[in-house]
Amino acid sequence: MKNNFSVLYLENQLCFPLYAASRLTTKIYAPYLKALDITYPQYLVLLILWQHQIQSVSEIGEQLLLESNTLTPLLKRLEAKKIIVRKRSKTDERTVMVSLTPSGEKMKEKAQTIPTQIMGSFQGEEISESELLNFQKTLKKLVHILGSKSNQ
Amino acid sequence: MKNNFSVLYLENQLCFPLYAASRLTTKIYAPYLKALDITYPQYLVLLILWQHQIQSVSEIGEQLLLESNTLTPLLKRLEAKKIIVRKRSKTDERTVMVSLTPSGEKMKEKAQTIPTQIMGSFQGEEISESELLNFQKTLKKLVHILGSKSNQ
DNA sequence: TACATTTGTATCGCACACGATATAATCTTA
DNA sequence: TAAGATTATATCGTGTGCGATACAAATGTA
Numbered sequence: 340m341k342n343n344f345s346v347l348y349l350e351n352q353l354c355f356p357l358y359a360a361s362r363l364t365t366k367i368y369a370p371y372l373k374a375l376d377i378t379y380p381q382y383l384v385l386l387i388l389w390q391h392q393i394q395s396v397s398e399i400g401e402q403l404l405l406e407s408n409t410l411t412p413l414l415k416r417l418e419a420k421k422i423i424v425r426k427r428s429k430t431d432e433r434t435v436m437v438s439l440t441p442s443g444e445k446m447k448e449k450a451q452t453i454p455t456q457i458m459g460s461f462q463g464e465e466i467s468e469s470e471l472l473n474f475q476k477t478l479k480k481l482v483h484i485l486g487s488k489s490n491q
Numbered sequence: 492m493k494n495n496f497s498v499l500y501l502e503n504q505l506c507f508p509l510y511a512a513s514r515l516t517t518k519i520y521a522p523y524l525k526a527l528d529i530t531y532p533q534y535l536v537l538l539i540l541w542q543h544q545i546q547s548v549s550e551i552g553e554q555l556l557l558e559s560n561t562l563t564p565l566l567k568r569l570e571a572k573k574i575i576v577r578k579r580s581k582t583d584e585r586t587v588m589v590s591l592t593p594s595g596e597k598m599k600e601k602a603q604t605i606p607t608q609i610m611g612s613f614q615g616e617e618i619s620e621s622e623l624l625n626f627q628k629t630l631k632k633l634v635h636i637l638g639s640k641s642n643q
Numbered sequence: 644t645a646c647a648t649t650t651g652t653a654t655c656g657c658a659c660a661c662g663a664t665a666t667a668a669t670c671t672t673a
Numbered sequence: 674t675a676a677g678a679t680t681a682t683a684t685c686g687t688g689t690g691c692g693a694t695a696c697a698a699a700t701g702t703a
């Protein structure tokens with residue numbers, strides 16, 4: 340029988356494992372990304388640009404659930420490293436368009452091997468592929484629900 | 492059979508959603524925690540102290556997967572708010588023991604309603620309880636696997 | 644018992660996150 | 674079309690995370 344405070348135990352909560360898993364995942368990426376001299380959030384921005392070539396700050400923000408208060412400094416750091424270019428739109432002076440430099444474009448090749456290596460870290464005897472797929476499905480739902488709850 | 496596409500897909504559908512879910516969860520907690528004038532990581536420390544009364548910095552770190560570089564400043568902020576007390580151990584001058592003040596002890600009552608309120612806001616969502624339990628189970632396994640991979 | 648090693652915290656610097664606020668450009672509408 | 678509202682970025686301040694390093698206390702060992 341659960342007492343009233345059992346809900347306050349760390350292991351009974353959903354949020355702590357999410358927080359831990361997120362940080363541990365970032366740590367797994369770190370050595371691979373360090374070879375490219377980028378961080379995990381910077382890698383996420385590059386994933387978008389490798390796919391879409393050019394995006395506004397807010398378009399990037401919509402996909403990563405981040406806003407300009409986080410993105411502007413991050414993008415300036417990527418620009419300082421000559422990986423991207425930031426340029427005000429001619430048609431709407433408010434928006435800043437972000438695109439890759441040749442150097443940033445070239446990084447795509449090197450980055451291509453990362454996902455396979457990372458997914459290896461998620462492999463373990465305890466988790467089957469089908470379990471991982473189920474997990475990913477619920478996780479996606481959860482993000483969707485949390486996303487709608489957090490901005491209302 | 493796993494091709495490059497499925498690996499890429501899984502990476503993007505697993506690592507980024509973990510990162511997003513963690514941040515969104517913290518955002519959901521924020522208004523409840525603001526009423527107690529604490530942050531989410533500070534709340535995690537209090538969860539441990541409400542259960543164990545007194546813990547060393549490294550014991551807290553083992554449970555939260557954090558080290559003194561993160562914990563020391565965080566604990567100092569909690570001490571400044573008169574929620575906890577930090578005291579060097581008599582038997583081993585290296586270790587710092589952390590415990591609750593009466594004020595910090597009292598916060599347990601108020602905090603008890605938080606998990607229930609948050610879980611309640613998920614009523615009627617398209618995730619069943621059994622799906623959530625399965626999810627939680629895989630998540631814990633994942634944290635275990637990632638934890639062992641990240642510190643080697 | 645000296646001396647090297649390990650352990651537990653602390654400090655430093657950098658890069659996020661994010662609420663709050665500012666600012667300029669664009670859009671709405673009276 | 675002038676004035677108010679909205680939109681897109683940027684800035685600021687605070688609080689994490691975390692790798693690297695420092696340092697003193699405790700432990701191990703010759």
